[in-house]
Amino acid sequence: MNTRVRLSIERQVSFAEGSSFGDTGPYERLTGSAFFELDPNDPANANVVDFALAPRNANGLVEFRADLDILKPVDLARGNGCLLYGVNNRGNKTVVRVFNDAAPDNDPLTLAAAGNGFLMRQGYTVVWSGWQGDLVAGDGLLTIDLPEALENGKPVRGKVRQEFIAEQEDVLWMPLSGAPSIRCYPALDLDTTHATMTVREHERDPRVPVPPDAWAFAEAEMVDGALQVRPSAAACYMKGGFKPGWIYELVYETEGSRVMGLGIVSIRDLVSMLLHDAVDASDAPNPLAGHERAYIYGASLSARVIRQFIYDGYNVDPQGRKVFAAAYPHVSGAGRLFTNARFAQVGRYPRQHEEHQWPSERYPFAYSTTPDAFSDSLDCVMKRPESDPLVVHTHTNTEYWNRHASLGHTSPRTGDDIEFPDAVRVYFLASAQHTSVMPSPDDICQQRSNVMNNGPLMRAVLTMMHRWVTEGTPPPASIVPRRTDGTLVSPEEALAAFPKVPGFPTPASPSRLPLYDYGPGFDQGLVTEHPPQPVPGKEYTVQMPQVDEDGNDLGGLRSPEVMVPVGTHTGWNLRRAGFAEGDLASLAGSFVPFARTRAERETNGDPRRSIEERYASHEEYMRQMAEAVRQLQAAGFLLEEDAERYIEAAKSRDPLNEAAPLAPLTLSKAMPSPSASVR
Structure with a gap:
């Protein structure tokens, strides 16, 4: 061997x-x-x-x-x-x-x-x-x-492209990699006339050249009121500082x-x-x-690792032995990776505003076989049934608006619903954001973040996966929005149905997915077009979950907080003024509470029913919450210990009490009794 x-x-x-x-x-x-x-x-x-x-x-x-x-x-x-x-x-x-x-x-x-x-x-x-x-x-x-x-x-040499977005004021320089924890591709030549720098406020705007004398390969800091600039092959300095929220793009020669x-x-x-x-x-x-x-489990980037791992056929080792019995990718969107490449930048991935042209989202998107929209290809993520693992996959509203999730369960050619392989279950966590514990970029967002805890549903899904492997008991059928029942619609239809709440603007559009030309060596791991060019007239169709009268998602697995809401939960948030206003704010979601009373909502012009119009008393709120918990437990999507956590949290908060904060529930993180086991 x-x-x-x-x-x-x-x-x-x-x-x-x-x-x-x-x-x-x-x-x-x-x-x-x-x-x-x-x-x-x-x-x-x-x-x-x-x-x-x-x-x-x-x-x-x-x-x-x-x-x-x-x-x-x-x-x-x-x-x-x-x-x-x-x-x-x-x-x-x-x-x-x-x-x-x-x-x-x-x-x-x-x-x-x-x-x-x-x-x-x-x-x-x-x-x-x-x-x-x-x-x-x-x-x-x-x-x-x-x-x-x-x-x-x-060391091999070639051109690379970097992108910088400063999310605060007074940023003078940034690492070429975009983050200090990421190793950069150093500049071979510090002469800025041999590189290309552009800037634009929004991704869709034309690139405006930045003059070579307006920036440098350097670090900079203020020392005793004086600016000190130190040349560096690993950093980019912008005279006057980077404009917050604007997209700076740099193409230069590197080696290694x-x-x-x-x-x-x-x-x-x-x-x-x-x-x-x-x-x-x-x-x-x-x-x-x-x-x-x-x-194997992974979320976001790590989930895309799993999808790429399966697609590349790595679930069987060189001796022919199967590696993983089951896989749980969470919030991958429709993406995989672009890591198996020369000068790869592993952590970059496309969103509406940030890193939009990085190639981690590319056909095939789905676990089951689909035709490509722009070629004769028939392909899928899971194409080796003898060695592929069982898969349970979960994603949130964020992945539809910013990560092209609909392409994972629709045809790229027609936009119609497709079925999943028998070995796959996909569950859409309705009205959730990318991660409930992500640091909230509140300084650039228009709304507070949607920190609803996805852990209870995910613990139940992991438990289902384990029983699928060990007992042969398949989990419930996949739950995703569908064209056929009207829960998966165009972005325009979803936005038209969203309630018009003063002070709660909606996105102009989701993150789009044009077909890009990365150069003739792309399939062999070589990118030579910097920046890549969109192929005219070729863009994949992305679709969105439809929403109810409150703006909460239809067609998904709803947590008790969405079944018995005190506000609108979304997977998107908008950038505020001064930070590319109106664009999606990376992977942040929004939570906007209902008015407490009918009089308050009418004064505010809020079309959503108030708390008092939904729940006549704390007891009525508790009754509805208990029923929601019971339904999820009966379907297998909530474990007993998490059912108790929801009931405990709901008891401690009376949404009719003006002193009680209207926010996603804070669930107990305490360890239950030693006997709490679902093995």
Whole structure:
């Protein structure tokens, strides 16, 4: 076998202060490194761009290493036999945060890091590893050291495009990568006349050239009232500062590209070894030997990793062994990745205003076979039924407005509904935003953020997925808006139905998806058109969920807060004046409460019924909330412990009481009794 994975466990410590998690008992944390040796000539690695240009060791193999982090039961026999691989998001560990309602923590050790303990109480072993090859080590980020592509012993050269958007005043310079945690492609030449800089307020506006003397490859700061500018091949300085919200685009020459496609391959080979082998490549014992199956979870960028992983056929290892029994991608939109490319910028992705032309959204979009709108292709994400995992997929309203989600369940050619494969379930979390715990860009948004907690529905979906694998019990049918029943409509129809609430403007349009020309080498991982050009007359059709009279989504899986609302929840928010006003504010949603009384709403001109017109008393509000909880429990979309959390939160808030805040419910994050288990 020409694939070798060796583990180095450098630290083994107690997790959560030695607390016991129900039947599973206490957990421990193992941290260290995974070392890889892969064969560039192995057919299993044939599509990795520039793999042939990576340096080789004496055995003709390519070497690299990745950070490794594991949370496991001290006694594996007390676990549920499932290895849950959490795809990190830009190096951040998210799977425990999401399912355990825990605070963000890249060094999870304390009891607080366990949150409500859900994954531990269910007996999962959680594994993370570095996969994203352009991250800078620090702040607990998981990294991977990928080899560099060399031509005749020298780093490859080429042009790259960067985009900068300052979301605050007085920003003088920015890293070329856009963020300090991302490794940049350095400028080969600091002469700005050899590069191209443009600026525009909105994505759809014409690009306006920025004169070469108005900016520099440099860092800058004010020291004792004096401006100090230091030349740098890794930074961009704008004289007078960047205009907040405006899009600056830079094209320049660079050198040095890592073999980024190996990042996803490393997930395959690491998990396969942990799942199937008793020892690693050095004959050291596998610390997770004996697990019966593996699952993979990821959200946003990490969910697109999963979709790309499946599409590329990586769910079978070089020995022909299946890797993941099931996969849970959350809020991917219709996208995959553009990481297997020369000069890849892994974390960039298209939204209406930001990074709109980055190529992570491209055909095929759906799990089932569809015809492309602009070619003769017939393709799909899942095309290897013998090795593909079972899939449960969830997304929110944000993914329709800003991430082209409708293309995941409609035909790109006709816009009609399509059916999902038998091995796939997709659930639309109605009226939710991209993530309930995302930092809210309130300084650029017109409305408060929609921080409705998606965790309860997601815990139920994960539980359904586990039973699908272990018991053969299929989850309920997919729940997405449909053209056939009028719950999936054009953006214009959705906006026309949205209530006209003073002070609550709606988007002019969603994020569109033109077909772009990235150059003749695009399919081989080479982008040569900077910026890419839209192909005239070719744009994919995106559609939106229809809304009810309150502006809340139809056609999806509604949480109790949407079934018994105190306001309008959306997956979109608009940028305020001074920050490209009116464009969608990245992935933020909105929450706008109802008026308390009929008199208040009539005074304000609000067409939505007031709180008092919906709920005659706190008891009536509680009755409706209890019925909503009962319905979701009966359908399998709410676990008992989360049903109790909703009831407890609703009891503590009387929406008729003017002293009670009208906001998404704050659900208890406390750990339930040790017996709370749904295994």
